[in-house]
Amino acid sequence: MTSTETPTVDNGVNVGALLDARKALADAPEAAQFQWRAETEWIKGTHSRGTVRTFRGLGAEQEHVSTFTFDADHPEQFAAEDQGATPVEIVLVGLGACLTAGIASVAQLRNIQLRSVKATVTGEHDILGILGGDPEVPNRFTSIKVHFDVDADATPDEIAALVAQSQKRSAVYDTLTNPVPVSVDVN
Amino acid sequence: MPQVTSVVIGAGHSGLAVSKHLTDRGIDHVVLERAEVANSWRTQRWDSLRLLTPNWLSRLPGYSYRGDDPDGYMTAAEVTAYIEGYAKEIAAPVRAGTTVTAVRRTDDGYVVETDQDTWRARTVVVAAGGATVPSLPDVFEAVPDGLEHRVAAGSGEEGVPAYRNPDDLPEGGVLVVGPSASGIQIAHEVQASGRQVTLAVGEHVRMPRTYRGKDVLWWMDAAGVFDDRYDEVPDLARARVLPSMQLVGTPERITLDLNALTRAGVRLVGRLAGVRDGVAQLSGSLSNVVTLADLKVKRLLRTFDEWAETDGAELTKDLPPGEPVEPTMLPESVPLELDLRSGEIRTIVWATGLKPDLGFLTALGDLPLWDRKGRIRHDGGVVTASPGLYVIGLPFLRRRKSTLIDGAAADADDIVTHLAGYLAGPA
Numbered sequence: 008m009t010s011t012e013t014p015t016v017d018n019g020v021n022v023g024a025l026l027d028a029r030k031a032l033a034d035a036p037e038a039a040q041f042q043w044r045a046e047t048e049w050i051k052g053t054h055s056r057g058t059v060r061t062f063r064g065l066g067a068e069q070e071h072v073s074t075f076t077f078d079a080d081h082p083e084q085f086a087a088e089d090q091g092a093t094p095v096e097i098v099l100v101g102l103g104a105c106l107t108a109g110i111a112s113v114a115q116l117r118n119i120q121l122r123s124v125k126a127t128v129t130g131e132h133d134i135l136g137i138l139g140g141d142p143e144v145p146n147r148f149t150s151i152k153v154h155f156d157v158d159a160d161a162t163p164d165e166i167a168a169l170v171a172q173s174q175k176r177s178a179v180y181d182t183l184t185n186p187v188p189v190s191v192d193v194n
Numbered sequence: 195m196p197q198v199t200s201v202v203i204g205a206g207h208s209g210l211a212v213s214k215h216l217t218d219r220g221i222d223h224v225v226l227e228r229a230e231v232a233n234s235w236r237t238q239r240w241d242s243l244r245l246l247t248p249n250w251l252s253r254l255p256g257y258s259y260r261g262d263d264p265d266g267y268m269t270a271a272e273v274t275a276y277i278e279g280y281a282k283e284i285a286a287p288v289r290a291g292t293t294v295t296a297v298r299r300t301d302d303g304y305v306v307e308t309d310q311d312t313w314r315a316r317t318v319v320v321a322a323g324g325a326t327v328p329s330l331p332d333v334f335e336a337v338p339d340g341l342e343h344r345v346a347a348g349s350g351e352e353g354v355p356a357y358r359n360p361d362d363l364p365e366g367g368v369l370v371v372g373p374s375a376s377g378i379q380i381a382h383e384v385q386a387s388g389r390q391v392t393l394a395v396g397e398h399v400r401m402p403r404t405y406r407g408k409d410v411l412w413w414m415d416a417a418g419v420f421d422d423r424y425d426e427v428p429d430l431a432r433a434r435v436l437p438s439m440q441l442v443g444t445p446e447r448i449t450l451d452l453n454a455l456t457r458a459g460v461r462l463v464g465r466l467a468g469v470r471d472g473v474a475q476l477s478g479s480l481s482n483v484v485t486l487a488d489l490k491v492k493r494l495l496r497t498f499d500e501w502a503e504t505d506g507a508e509l510t511k512d513l514p515p516g517e518p519v520e521p522t523m524l525p526e527s528v529p530l531e532l533d534l535r536s537g538e539i540r541t542i543v544w545a546t547g548l549k550p551d552l553g554f555l556t557a558l559g560d561l562p563l564w565d566r567k568g569r570i571r572h573d574g575g576v577v578t579a580s581p582g583l584y585v586i587g588l589p590f591l592r593r594r595k596s597t598l599i600d601g602a603a604a605d606a607d608d609i610v611t612h613l614a615g616y617l618a619g620p621a
Contacts, residue, residue: 033431036566164489164492164493167485167489168486168489168493171482171485171486171489172486174479174482175397175482175486180479180482181479183478184464184477184478184479185465185467185468185475185477185478185479186467186468186470186475
């Protein structure tokens with residue numbers, strides 16, 4: 008623990024705005040209905056490019072400040088050209104990013120200064136499932152582990168509570184740990 | 195049409211505490227009770243249930259436990275007798291067997307319609323109980339046919355009978371949904387009856403029965419945690435929906451936490467998240483909900499220790515040091531699915547909470563009385579949308595202890611003070 012004259016904690020998260028939004032949206036629940044979007048275009052082989060630009064929320068169409076792209080492919084061990092991360096790795100990236108953002112927000116709210124946060128996300132996967140080599144093996148990860156290294160002005164229990172609370176408020180964690188109806192159609 | 199200044203709806207501990215304060219202030223009133231005094235305790239709780247709170251912690255205005263076991267826990271029958279004794283002692287003007295059917299506004303107050311008389315009153319205090327009707331989650335509808343269902347407590351109005359005791363259940367496995375006080379107690383006694391229990395665990399509030407030799411609720415009371423106020427707590431919406439404390443009142447003062455259930459043979463699984471094709475889908479978040487609960491109880495005990503070193507030094511100087519919190523154990527691998535058609539599970543006990551039954555207020559019409567979840571809007575029990583209308587006995591109404599018998603005294607005092615001010619008119 009360090010003590011300084013100025014107790015102002017700055018993790019770069021505008022918690023005031025988030026708390027104001029929570030209060031405002033509780034009174035106007037329709038504005039809280041968001042739709043997130045990604046477009047994926049096949050390029051060649053197992054290589055595709057995902058594009059993220061627009062979303063809907065706060066009762067209107069919204070747009071990111073710029074367009075983000077995500078190349079996805081498979082590694083050479085899959086006889087592919089490895090033009091990007093595998094889709095399953097992108098899922099792990101999403102989980103790590105969501106929990107890390109949560110830690111920063113919760114730390115800001117709890118007045119805890121972060122110095123560094125590093126998540127190592129690993130997913131165990133029996134690929135006989137996706138290869139169709141064993142009908143008993145599911146396609147999904149058999150387990151996912153997230154290891155956090157957090158350096159912050161806080162006790163170990165306070166840091167553990169940040170990490171636990173970030174899971175409690177994480178959209179990706181919730182999506183991965185609970186069933187979500189997924190519908191796929193084609194024109 | 196009979197007329198009083200105030201109608202109190204419900205003759206449980208809250209309604210009677212309000213009645214006592216009204217009497218003390220000389221406000222004429224009547225207490226309308228659909229059945230008998232302390233009806234929920236007579237009819238809506240399972241056989242083995244005892245109060246979670248020690249006997250000494252059932253203080254009502256002008257009344258307290260006078261038996262020889264202040265640290266014990268009353269059975270439901272003893273609670274009934276205790277509350278009946280209170281009604282007699284304060285000579286509460288109770289009209290038993292009077293079911294309120296509608297509350298309507300008039301120019302100068304309210305009309306309260308019942309299956310007996312219709313009353314006129316300037317003010318109405320709703321003390322009809324915060325835990326009357328079982329709250330069943332949406333997933334209930336998706337459960338395949340062929341299983342027995344029980345609700346942990348309540349009036350069984352949704353067509354599901356209330357749980358009474360293990361003998362009331364068929365042989366075979368039991369899924370208990372919800373790790374509340376009800377859920378863990380029922381899981382424990384059903385497992386002890388020889389039926390394999392699976393407990394679906396979402397968020398919960400872990401509590402040791404005792405800490406440093408004193409009842410944990412002694413600490414909550416003495417250190418002031420129970421007195422946390424509704425207008426000062428940081429996240430009131432969340433505080434009002436917290437699951438009940440995982441406690442059981444037994445003569446042996448046992449701690450009944452998830453570890454105790456595991457040792458008894460109960461199988462823990464994640465929250466019941468859905469049912470698809472007859473298979474229950476269990477959340478993968480179990481390890482996080484137990485971590486949250488472990489961290490939270492450690493923080494609470496630290497709060498007690500900090501109080502013991504400062505304001506509580508005199509009261510706690512002879513107490514032994516604190517015991518560390520044992521982490522909640524989980525098996526290496528927890529199933530994520532449970533086939534409800536396999537015959538392994540024969541009964542589901544829904545310990546998913548209770549809600550108040552305030553249907554008689556809908557006759558008030560278009561006032562903004564309800565929030566988007568259908569809960570009554572109130573400011574510490576004052577229903578601001580309808581002046582002269584009050585509620586009491588709801589979770590965290592004015593303080594953390596609002597749903598305890600012991601919370602009724604202070605809440606009733608505050609509410610009757612407000613009510614008297616309302617009757618007096620603008621100063």
